[in-house]
Amino acid sequence: MLYFIKKFINTFITILLVSIITFYIFNILPGDPAQVILGLDASQEQIAQLRETMDLDSPAVVRYINWIESLLKGELGVSYKYQKPVAPIIFDALVVTLQLSIYSLLLTLIIAIPFGLLLVSKRNKKSYIPLSIFSQIGMSIPTFCLGIFLIAIFTVNLGVLPSIGYVSFSTNPILNIKSLLLPSLSIAIGASSIVVRYLNTSVNQQLKMDYVRTAYSLGLSEKTVLYKQVLRNALIPVITIVGLIVTDILAGSIIIENVFSLPGIGKLITSSITSRDLPLIQALVLYLSLIVILVNFIIDILYRFIDPRIRIK
Amino acid sequence: MKDYFRNKNFLSGFIFLSFIIFIIIWGIIKLPYEINTIDISNKLADISFKHLLGTDHLGRDILSRIMVGTLLSVEIGFYVVLFGFILGTPIGALAGYYSKYVDEIIKKIIDTLMSFPGVLIALMLIAVFGTSAKNIIIALTIMSIPRFARIARGGYYSYRNSPFVLATKARGASNFRIMVIHIFHHIYGELIVTASLTFATAVLSEAGLSYLGLGIQPPNPSLGKMVSEAQSYILQKPSYVIIPSIFIIILVLGFNLLGDGINKV
Numbered sequence: 001m002l003y004f005i006k007k008f009i010n011t012f013i014t015i016l017l018v019s020i021i022t023f024y025i026f027n028i029l030p031g032d033p034a035q036v037i038l039g040l041d042a043s044q045e046q047i048a049q050l051r052e053t054m055d056l057d058s059p060a061v062v063r064y065i066n067w068i069e070s071l072l073k074g075e076l077g078v079s080y081k082y083q084k085p086v087a088p089i090i091f092d093a094l095v096v097t098l099q100l101s102i103y104s105l106l107l108t109l110i111i112a113i114p115f116g117l118l119l120v121s122k123r124n125k126k127s128y129i130p131l132s133i134f135s136q137i138g139m140s141i142p143t144f145c146l147g148i149f150l151i152a153i154f155t156v157n158l159g160v161l162p163s164i165g166y167v168s169f170s171t172n173p174i175l176n177i178k179s180l181l182l183p184s185l186s187i188a189i190g191a192s193s194i195v196v197r198y199l200n201t202s203v204n205q206q207l208k209m210d211y212v213r214t215a216y217s218l219g220l221s222e223k224t225v226l227y228k229q230v231l232r233n234a235l236i237p238v239i240t241i242v243g244l245i246v247t248d249i250l251a252g253s254i255i256i257e258n259v260f261s262l263p264g265i266g267k268l269i270t271s272s273i274t275s276r277d278l279p280l281i282q283a284l285v286l287y288l289s290l291i292v293i294l295v296n297f298i299i300d301i302l303y304r305f306i307d308p309r310i311r312i313k
Numbered sequence: 314m315k316d317y318f319r320n321k322n323f324l325s326g327f328i329f330l331s332f333i334i335f336i337i338i339w340g341i342i343k344l345p346y347e348i349n350t351i352d353i354s355n356k357l358a359d360i361s362f363k364h365l366l367g368t369d370h371l372g373r374d375i376l377s378r379i380m381v382g383t384l385l386s387v388e389i390g391f392y393v394v395l396f397g398f399i400l401g402t403p404i405g406a407l408a409g410y411y412s413k414y415v416d417e418i419i420k421k422i423i424d425t426l427m428s429f430p431g432v433l434i435a436l437m438l439i440a441v442f443g444t445s446a447k448n449i450i451i452a453l454t455i456m457s458i459p460r461f462a463r464i465a466r467g468g469y470y471s472y473r474n475s476p477f478v479l480a481t482k483a484r485g486a487s488n489f490r491i492m493v494i495h496i497f498h499h500i501y502g503e504l505i506v507t508a509s510l511t512f513a514t515a516v517l518s519e520a521g522l523s524y525l526g527l528g529i530q531p532p533n534p535s536l537g538k539m540v541s542e543a544q545s546y547i548l549q550k551p552s553y554v555i556i557p558s559i560f561i562i563i564l565v566l567g568f569n570l571l572g573d574g575i576n577k578v
Contacts, residue, residue: 010421014421014425017422025437026441136570136573137566140513140562140565140566140569141558141562141565142517142520142521142524142540142562143521144520144537145540145558148540148547149558152547152551152554156547156548244428247428247429247430248430251430251431251433254430254432254433254436254525255521258524258525259544270526273436273440273527281436281440285436288433289429292428292430296428
């Protein structure tokens with residue numbers, strides 16, 4: 001129980017730190033923030049008015065507390081560009097990005113686990129090298145290049161999958177999966193290469209352990225040792241990198257949504273940077289950070305349940 | 314050194330990067346064409362002796378633009394690794410060597426920064442400070458500092474009470490000397506591996522940002538930007554998209570393999 005309380009306090013401190021950083025970064029704009037936001041040809045009255053609404057004349061600490069207070073009430077400010085409250089805009093985009101992330105994570109596991117097992121079982125054979133090169137290349141291709149190549153193959157040449165546009169799950173589940181398949185595949189190829197690599201290192205570490213030698217000397221077959229004993233232990237550290245993968249998937253979706261014109265967080269963040277819509281960017285960064293922190297928190301807890309050794313420590 | 318070249322990963326990484334260096338040096342000595350000369354009548358030309366890699370949608374020579382763009386990617390990667398190393402290593406070293414409360418705090422900050430998507434930090438900084446090569450370097454450096462700090466912390470932590478450190482201390486060496494000379498000697502290998510892998514990540518992130526139009530600004534050529542410009546011509550001229558992509562892949566793969574190879578040896 002003490003562990004959970006400690007973990008919880010830790011997570012809380014992280015969230016606090018992140019919120020302070022996100023707040024102050026947008027307040028150290030060179031020059032007058034109001035001037036920067038409105039551009040050079042803004043009139044004096046417009047600037048004064050914006051300073052008033054942004055509450056720029058009160059001290060930064062007061063503004064931070066006000067900001068947090070309104071955040072807790074669910075008010076994230078008003079977008080300059082859309083002239084609408086930020087919260088619903090983000091919510092709509094978040095739905096798209098979450099779906100993309102879930103599909104990507106599923107695809108990552110679907111690709112990585114069989115491929116990783118294949119690599120492990122071929123570790124002393126000639127076919128190991130081409131397989132490992134394959135995973136190296138998967139890690140080195142930028143997601144956007146993969147996206148473009150996949151569009152070229154599946155949309156342009158084969159004409160089986162759409163390259164742009166998003167259909168919501170409630171309108172048509174099949175079209176929804178179809179519209180998100182290529183983008184999630186582009187993310188999953190890179191992410192699964194990382195999982196495969198990690199699984200490979202983890203298995204190789206386990207193979208050096210004493211229990212493996214004992215198992216072999218007891219006359220157990222290679223297959224039994226590998227799949228019944230080694231893999232079980234090797235999979236534990238792999239679970240931790242699922243947290244890392246989620247971060248990767250989120251980063252990948254920021255880029256890939258722009259390749260496939262999906263109306264998600266990534267598309268929103270890039271378009272709001274171009275239009276200098278600061279309240280929207282600030283809220284988006286905070287939201288994405290919160291997601292990352294929460295995922296890591298959940299994985300830490302899960303990890304404890306899976307591996308009893310950590311509980312004893 | 315022989316051991317390194319016997320390692321397949323190191324060798325292939327070395328070959329890839331040699332090719333990149335060859336292209337960059339060729340570009341520095343003599344660019345085949347001026348990179349921004351527009352020649353619409355000659356747009357999307359095929360690969361030929363006149364234009365070794367063809368021309369883009371404005372009739373600019375692709376090879377020349379690749380040469381300059383690759384150099385730019387390597388420069389950005391170099392600065393990111395350099396500053397990440399200079400700033401990250403001492404932070405990690407102090408935390409690992411002196412431990413206690415400082416270590417707890419630094420470890421927390423490193424973990425937090427490591428769990429963030431680097432692109433997100435970069436986007437936030439670019440949103441505030443605008444797009445320029447300098448800002449990209451700053452943003453990506455912030456992402457690379459915790460990587461170096463983490464490796465340095467681990468190394469200094471495990472060596473700080475080892476016999477050779479205690480012996481040196483008994484001989485009267487200062488903490489500073491032990492940290493800079495004695496322990497560093499044992500962990501620089503790991504730091505080189507980190508540098509190589511960070512280089513690869515920096516190149517990938519820069520390409521991603523430039524692809525989004527938030528990195529290097531046109532008309533300066535950047536590999537990521539070239540891919541995004543070429544995207545709409547994929548039907549007419551697939552090689553226009555494929556060529557800059559291949560250069561990004563070779564560059565990233567080269568550094569990944571090199572890092573792996575050093576790690577294994």
